[in-house]
Amino acid sequence: MMNKSGGVAGDAIVASGLSVVRGDRPVLRDLDFTVPRGRITGLLGPSGCGKTTLMRAVVGTQAKVTGTLHVLGHPAGHPALRPRIGYVTQAPSVYDDLTVRQNLDYFAAVLLPGRAHRTDRRTAVDRALTDVDLTTHADALAGRLSGGQRSRVSLAVALLGAPELLVLDEPTVGLDPVLRRDLWDLFHHIAADRGTTLLVSSHVMDEAERCHRLLLLREGELLADDTPEALRHRNDTTTVEDAFLHLVDAAAARDPHRTEEPRP
């Protein structure tokens, strides 16, 4: 069933005419898109195209947002959404002087306070440690972990509350190929088994192929909102990267005065 913004009732995110100004510059321009529930939607585009800004708008931390943006049935930023969304920023937010488990215990105590939830907290912490494959590092100080391990602690924190929507800003940056593959396997597991919706940003185009749907951004404008297969098919290319470049060239041909961004 269509709603007022053009999305269907099953959509986790519905944006219509979404624009954001940062400083005095328009950073997102008049975006219309939807993000279906229980699927992995990739947000792809070159550095500086507005991926983080879009994610901040979705989680409700971005100022100067105009247009319509509904998340899990509420306007973005609604207080009711706080426990339902997990957000992992590019900079891991963990306490270096606590162990991995102590970090998780701390955030679990915020989410599930009180003696009555002791067992639930332990279960949630153990599950999150297993999810991100850090069980063997549970007693290591976060400050002594590698960059990739620290970002997995941040991801574990976001998983603690079993959020319905996970917003992950470049979660695989700096990870080796094996860890990247394992994390994508985890994302698929979370979407398929828990019905969680994932919005995952990346500027690495080969990760696009791992998503159910893609939002391709360039200079604050949406070039495409489609499945990887449909993008390849429609642009007659064998990879999403080539489809993206095709779309960039087509956009540049329509608007030759626009400054070209470095390609991803």
Ligand SMILES: Nc1ncnc2c1ncn2[C@@H]1O[C@H](COP(=O)(O)OP(=O)(O)OP(=O)(O)O)[C@@H](O)[C@H]1O
């Ligand atoms: N605090 C700010 N004030 C003004 N402009 C900003 C601010 N933060 C970011 N911008 C600008 O907004 C645009 C989009 O930034 P954003 O961080 O959303 O891009 P991104 O696609 O996430 O980039 P990256 O992949 O490098 O993280 C950029 O051109 C950036 O220069």
